[in-house]
Amino acid sequence: MATVGIVMGSDSDMPVMAKAAEVLDKLGVSYEMNIISAHREPDEFFNYAKTAKDRGLKVIIAGAGMAAHLPGMCAAIFPLPVIGIPMHTTSLGGRDSLYSIVQMPSGIPVATVAINGGANAGLLAAKILATSDEALLDKLLAYADEQKEQVIAKDAKLQEVGYKNYTK
Numbered sequence: 126m127a128t129v130g131i132v133m134g135s136d137s138d139m140p141v142m143a144k145a146a147e148v149l150d151k152l153g154v155s156y157e158m159n160i161i162s163a164h165r166e167p168d169e170f171f172n173y174a175k176t177a178k179d180r181g182l183k184v185i186i187a188g189a190g191m192a193a194h195l196p197g198m199c200a201a202i203f204p205l206p207v208i209g210i211p212m213h214t215t216s217l218g219g220r221d222s223l224y225s226i227v228q229m230p231s232g233i234p235v236a237t238v239a240i241n242g243g244a245n246a247g248l249l250a251a252k253i254l255a256t257s258d259e260a261l262l263d264k265l266l267a268y269a270d271e272q273k274e275q276v277i278a279k280d281a282k283l284q285e286v287g288y289k290n291y292t293k
Contacts (some may be wrong), residue, residue: 126181128248129156132173133188134195136160138212141243142188145210148247152264154254157182163198174202184250187235188243190214193225196292198233207254209235210245 132143142158149156157180163170177185177199185203187196188210211222220239226237228247229256238245248265255262283291 126271127157128181128183129154129157129159129253130173130177130182130185131156131188132161132185132195134160135165136164138188138190139202141210141212141241144187145242145247145250148244149251152247152251152261152268154247154251154261161195163194169273170198171202174199177203178205184208185251185254186210186246188212188246190219190222191216191225196226196237197229197233200229200233200235205245206250207238208249210242210246211237211240213241218240222252 131142131145131149133139146156146158159173161170173184182203182205183197184206186208187199189195190212191214193209193211196207200207209226211219211226212217214221223237223240226235228234236249238249248268251261251265255265268278
């Protein structure tokens with residue numbers, strides 16, 4: 126049974142949303158992924174959000190661009206945490222999405238990550254779940270150690286070859 130729902134309004138969001146899925150895969154967190162438009166198919170959207178808790182979801186990651194209604198509408202219906210991913214847009218660079226998601230009305234909170242921040246959304250979902258899952262917390266700690274080792278290796282390369290040859 127999935128514990129995280131990953132939902133997007135358009136398949137054009139897939140490259141960003143896939144990053145959330147990749148993080149969850151790495152950490153062994155189960156998820157479901159759907160393309161559902163709050164504007165173009167409201168009945169299907171409402172059914173998705175209303176039944177999410179009963180299907181076992183504990184967190185929803187919702188990506189949206191432009192008016193970005195999907196995360197806020199999920200938060201209005203789903204009683205557990207919602208993480209919004211503002212999508213980069215060609216007209217305003219994603220600022221429209223970001224502002225829309227972070228400016229939810231009082232009582233309808235949506236945690237928001239950076240524009241196109243799919244990986245961080247996956248990590249945040251895992252951290253929320255890890256508050257009651259020690260094994261997942263251990264995986265998150267190991268993930269952090271991997272990141273530290275990557276930075277140490279990059280610095281060692283820089284010290285060895287110098288900045289002029291680093292990217293060659």
